[in-house]
Amino acid sequence: MTSPSLGFRETMLLGLAGLASFIGLWSxxxxxxxxxxxxxxxxxxxxxxFFDLLTAPFAGxxxxxxxxxxxxxxxxxxLLAAAIGVPLGLLMGFFRLLDDIVxxxxxxxxxxxxxxxxxxxxxxxxxxxxxxxxxxFAGAFPPCLINAYRGARFVEPRLIxxxxxLGTPSTRxxxxxxxxxxxxxxxxxxxxxxxxxxxxxxxxxxxVAAAGVGFMMVQAQGSVQTPTxxxxxxxxxxxxxxxxxxxxxxxxxxxxxxxxxS
Amino acid sequence: xxxxxxxxxxxxxxxGTGGVKALDDINLDIADKEFVAIVGPSGCGKTxxxxxxxxxxxxxxxxxxxxxxxxxxxxxxxxVVFQQFALFPWKTVRENIELGLRNKNLPVGERNxxxxxxxxxxxxxxxxxxxxxxxxxxxxxxxxxxxxYVLDPEVLLMDEPFGALDAQxxxxxxxxxxxxxxxxxxxxxxxxHAVEEAVYLADRVAIMTRxxxxxxxxxxxxxxxxxxxxxxxxxxxxxxDLESFVHLRTHIWKSLREEKGFKDV
Amino acid sequence: xxxxxxxxxxxxxxxxxxxVMLWFGLTTLTGxxxxxxxxxxxxxxxxxxxxxxxxxxxxxxxxxxxxxxKLVLMGFAVAVLTGVPLGLWMGWSRRVEAFVNPVFLxxxxxxxxxxxxxxILWLGLGDAAKILVIWFSAxxxxxxxxxxxxxxIDKPILxxxxxLGTPRWRxxxEVILxxxxxxxxxxxxxxxxxxxxxxxxxxxxxxLVGVGFVLNMAQQDIYPxxxxxxxxxxxxxxxxxxxxxxxxxxxxxxxxxxxxD
Ligand SMILES: Nc1ncnc2c1ncn2[C@@H]1O[C@H](COP(=O)(O)OP(=O)(O)O)[C@@H](O)[C@H]1O
Ligand SMILES: [Mg+2]
Numbered sequence: 001m002t003s004p005s006l007g008f009r010e011t012m013l014l015g016l017a018g019l020a021s022f023i024g025l026w027s028x029x030x031x032x033x034x035x036x037x038x039x040x041x042x043x044x045x046x047x048x049x050f051f052d053l054l055t056a057p058f059a060g061x062x063x064x065x066x067x068x069x070x071x072x073x074x075x076x077x078x079l080l081a082a083a084i085g086v087p088l089g090l091l092m093g094f095f096r097l098l099d100d101i102v103x104x105x106x107x108x109x110x111x112x113x114x115x116x117x118x119x120x121x122x123x124x125x126x127x128x129x130x131x132x133x134x135x136x137f138a139g140a141f142p143p144c145l146i147n148a149y150r151g152a153r154f155v156e157p158r159l160i161x162x163x164x165x166l167g168t169p170s171t172r173x174x175x176x177x178x179x180x181x182x183x184x185x186x187x188x189x190x191x192x193x194x195x196x197x198x199x200x201x202x203x204x205x206x207x208v209a210a211a212g213v214g215f216m217m218v219q220a221q222g223s224v225q226t227p228t229x230x231x232x233x234x235x236x237x238x239x240x241x242x243x244x245x246x247x248x249x250x251x252x253x254x255x256x257x258x259x260x261x262s
Numbered sequence: 263x264x265x266x267x268x269x270x271x272x273x274x275x276x277x278g279t280g281g282v283k284a285l286d287d288i289n290l291d292i293a294d295k296e297f298v299a300i301v302g303p304s305g306c307g308k309t310x311x312x313x314x315x316x317x318x319x320x321x322x323x324x325x326x327x328x329x330x331x332x333x334x335x336x337x338x339x340x341x342v343v344f345q346q347f348a349l350f351p352w353k354t355v356r357e358n359i360e361l362g363l364r365n366k367n368l369p370v371g372e373r374n375x376x377x378x379x380x381x382x383x384x385x386x387x388x389x390x391x392x393x394x395x396x397x398x399x400x401x402x403x404x405x406x407x408x409x410x411y412v413l414d415p416e417v418l419l420m421d422e423p424f425g426a427l428d429a430q431x432x433x434x435x436x437x438x439x440x441x442x443x444x445x446x447x448x449x450x451x452x453x454x455h456a457v458e459e460a461v462y463l464a465d466r467v468a469i470m471t472r473x474x475x476x477x478x479x480x481x482x483x484x485x486x487x488x489x490x491x492x493x494x495x496x497x498x499x500x501x502x503d504l505e506s507f508v509h510l511r512t513h514i515w516k517s518l519r520e521e522k523g524f525k526d527v
Numbered sequence: 528x529x530x531x532x533x534x535x536x537x538x539x540x541x542x543x544x545x546x547v548m549l550w551f552g553l554t555t556l557t558g559x560x561x562x563x564x565x566x567x568x569x570x571x572x573x574x575x576x577x578x579x580x581x582x583x584x585x586x587x588x589x590x591x592x593x594x595x596x597k598l599v600l601m602g603f604a605v606a607v608l609t610g611v612p613l614g615l616w617m618g619w620s621r622r623v624e625a626f627v628n629p630v631f632l633x634x635x636x637x638x639x640x641x642x643x644x645x646x647i648l649w650l651g652l653g654d655a656a657k658i659l660v661i662w663f664s665a666x667x668x669x670x671x672x673x674x675x676x677x678x679x680i681d682k683p684i685l686x687x688x689x690x691l692g693t694p695r696w697r698x699x700x701e702v703i704l705x706x707x708x709x710x711x712x713x714x715x716x717x718x719x720x721x722x723x724x725x726x727x728x729x730x731x732x733x734x735l736v737g738v739g740f741v742l743n744m745a746q747q748d749i750y751p752x753x754x755x756x757x758x759x760x761x762x763x764x765x766x767x768x769x770x771x772x773x774x775x776x777x778x779x780x781x782x783x784x785x786x787x788d
Contacts, residue, residue: 006621014625022630039649097538104539105546111765112758113724115640116739118731119746119754124564199638203728206643214641218732221644229644237636244636318686338692348683352705352782361701362691393782413691 041227049227050234058228059219061211063235070201070212071239073129077136078197085144085193086186092145093152093182094174106145114138114196115203122208132204132212139200140193147189151182187254191247198240263329264339264416264449266292266315270324273310284310286474288324292451297443299452299460301514302470303521308453310475312419315451316342328417338362341410343420347402349394355405356381356390362413380412383442400431411442418450424459433498439463444493457514461507462498469514472521479517483510566752574752583753584744585736592760595726595737598654599768602661603722609662610669610718611711615703617670618677631670639664639721640728652733657726664725665718672714676707709783712776719772723765738764 006014023043029035030042041049053063061069092099114135121134155178163177205214213232220228273285284307292298300308313319314326317336326333328340336342341362349358359380363373381387384404394402403423410418424432436459443450443463454460460467465484468477487493490506501507547568553560554567562570578588617624642663643656650656680703688702730739738760745753 006625010622011625014622015629018626019629019633022633100535100538101542104542109762111769112762113720113727113765115724115728115731116742116758116761119742119757120565120751122746123749123751123754199640199724202638203640203724203731206640206728207731217641217644221648224648226645226648229648233637233641233645236638236641237633240638241636316686316690318689336686336689336692338690340690342687342690344683344687346681346683348681348687350684350687350702350705352708353701361688361693365692365694365697395782409691 038224039226041230045227046230046234050231053228053231058225059211059216061216063213063216063231066211066213066216067235067239070205070214073132073204073209073212074136074197074201076129077133077201078140078194080133081137081140081144081193081197082190085141086148086189089145089148089150089186090152090174090178090182092149093155094170094178099149099153106142110142114200115207118204118207121204127208127210131208132201135204135208136197136200140197143189143192143196144186147185147192148182151185151189152178155181183258184255187251191244191251194243194247195240198236198243202236263294265294265327265329266290266417266449266451267327267330268311268314268324269327271311271314271321271326272323273307273314273319274322283474286476288475288477290468290477290480292449294449295447297447297450297452297463297465298468299454299464299466300468300470301454301457301460301518302475303472303518304455306470306472306521307475308455308470309421312342312421312451312453315417316340316419338366338413339415340417340419341413341415343403343406343410343418343423345422345425347394347399347406347426349402349405349409351394354391354393355386355397358394358405359409359412362409366413376412380408383411384408384438398431399427400435403427403435407439416449418448420450421453422455423452424456425454436462437496437498440493457511457518458502461510461514462501467510467514469517478521481510481514486510562751563749564751566755570752571755574750574756578741578753578756584741588741588756588760591736591738591741592764595730595739596764596768598657598737599661599719599722599726599764602658602726603665603719605658606662606665606718606722607669607715610666611673611714614670614673614675614711614714615677615699615707618674618707619699619703624674635667639667639725643725643729643732646729647733652735657729657734657737660729661722661725664721668714668717668721669711670714672710672717673707676710676714677703679710680706709780712772712780715772715776716769719768720765723761723768727761 026040027042030037030040030045037045050063055062057065059066088102092102117135117138118131121131121138125131125134152174159177159181160173163173168177201212202214205212206218209215213236217229217232220226220232268288268290271285271288272283274281274283276282288311290298300311302308310319314321315328315333317333317340333340350361353361356377359377360373363376368376381390384407386401386404386408389397389401394405397405403426407423424435427435440463452460452463461483465482465487467481467483469479469481470476471478486506490504492501492504492507495501495504502511551568554562554565555569566574574583575588577583578591580587584591613627617627639660642660646656646659646663650659684702684706688698693702726737727739727742730737731743734740734743738757741760742754742757745751745757
């Protein structure tokens, strides 16, 4: 049997011990010179670099400015993915023919890592804002489509029958029966999309962008400025976490409102 | 040897003001090779009693003794048959039954003999290499019983073992358990909420009150059964028609009915 | 069921044929899409012949593909061999969970691709850096799913094993591990996917060989035919490895009802 739950105190102490070992090991490796400080700066160096970057520009902008331009692309890409993926998924869930047409295409493209779209994205939409948006789109699109599709396809048949019996036309059927029934699934898909989109954004910026956190990190890598690279990682992690927390809150709020959970 | 004793046993789940008292001053002695059934309203603490004998829960006060020694941990001397079977889905019927014997480090030859006789006892010989999900509920429960019996435990603990079976399978299993228990008696603590089942199977039936559970009454069935010669009837429905059986059953029912109160029946 | 299935195949097949015709029509026949944007079927074929014959970006397609495949499998293996045991251990022991969790919570939000610059700084453009980033990216799903697998084991199953007097090591090998195996495989699927994404990204950022490198060179040469070759290769490699993993899973989980449907 798994060991019984721990008390609050023990959990905290063990957690702190874990954190301390992690930071201790990191500091030890860098301070002792086992790994040259140039390649592994200590936690304090990284933290101070992080705060420097809040005001001092690097690769053309401060960290908040880089984050802002990253976030702009990210928002466009994810919104576009949702705006196309969700309606298409719903329609596929309703119209069998569309389902039969799109599914094989989708299955064929599914195995191509989103990041492999980079060359075409750059070719078609340039490296400014269009290319990265397309890559974010490629990452965020599948969960939007799949979850909307599943949500609509596996709606309780009785609901649809009841609506049919009442003579509901197709448009109204989609908007007033399938969409509401699929909302929980769609929301879950959006949350996954948001995560994958953020992931793709980083990849896109490492490769093709001329601004943004990823770009900043690549520039720092080129000039062997490890603290800046690590500060960028922290910033990306923080924003990613923030996005996830906000979406979770939104999801919880929506579920409560629909009375799905107490 | 396999006696069980509950001595002034209390059980409280949770701590402080949030604690729930599940059992209140339970006293019960089960003799070696005796078959005792506990009946009671749901949530009264029957499962908790059994889990304490098995060693999955500790008493909050008082003591639970097996052969006069306090229970500290689970072990193969107290085999459990779970309501939901709890078979290992990735092991075949044979492997499920074999595990306990392997844990005892028995020599392979002896082990195979024991498994073979357990398979035979429970009529499982045609399903030796099947996985649990390929078996019906009744078959799965046979495997669970075989897995327990093969250990030759001093004490057999059964928690509503037939609760998840359909009515017909249930009757068959009840008859088989009676056959097993009379031929090869051992100490059994049997939990159920089906009154007929308890009267049909057990030597004594303990009735519990609603939560916090106490032992309200213990009925001696064995005396009646032997006096009226129930075991001369092969089929459960013939036994259930006997006046002595009906009398005991009705008595327990009334007793339980008082417990539940009319509002939550 | 048969008519439904054949209807699906029919429509699917027609879609694919339609798409190929559309491709041919838009590029070769009408020239609506110029070859600077997307290659025509003939150009795609020529690129394929070139990379298979003379080679492109330093070697032939097969050796690029094998190199990438090798790195993915190595990184994936390292991640699985470290991640699954850690996840099982965290699931088994609340203490280990409490110790590791905060560190995990800090590192986990960093997207795997964000490790690429650091890996290149540390290990250069060679294979070691790729394996390191694949490890980071494939590690997390392996840990989380193995952990969840252990925590979701039916309690009665564990109690049954304890009741039977199962010793510790046998408990891990014959109860905990098989019981969490369905979840572990879910983790492996995600890990494999993450491995490919990360490898392609890492090779696009900097490499000397591999499918990502082919894509990178083709992008710089503005060579759409070769870009398409690279993408198709990435897709096929991802598809084949996923298929292989699914076969292993079906074998390992033959006892599992859910996995058989
Ligand atoms: N692990 C537990 N934690 C908290 N309460 C429990 C736990 N196990 C049982 N209980 C409570 O103790 C009471 C008795 O439970 P149980 O023994 O399962 O009853 P029965 O088997 O008679 O239906 C119930 O009210 C139940 O909610
Ligand atoms: Mg119970």
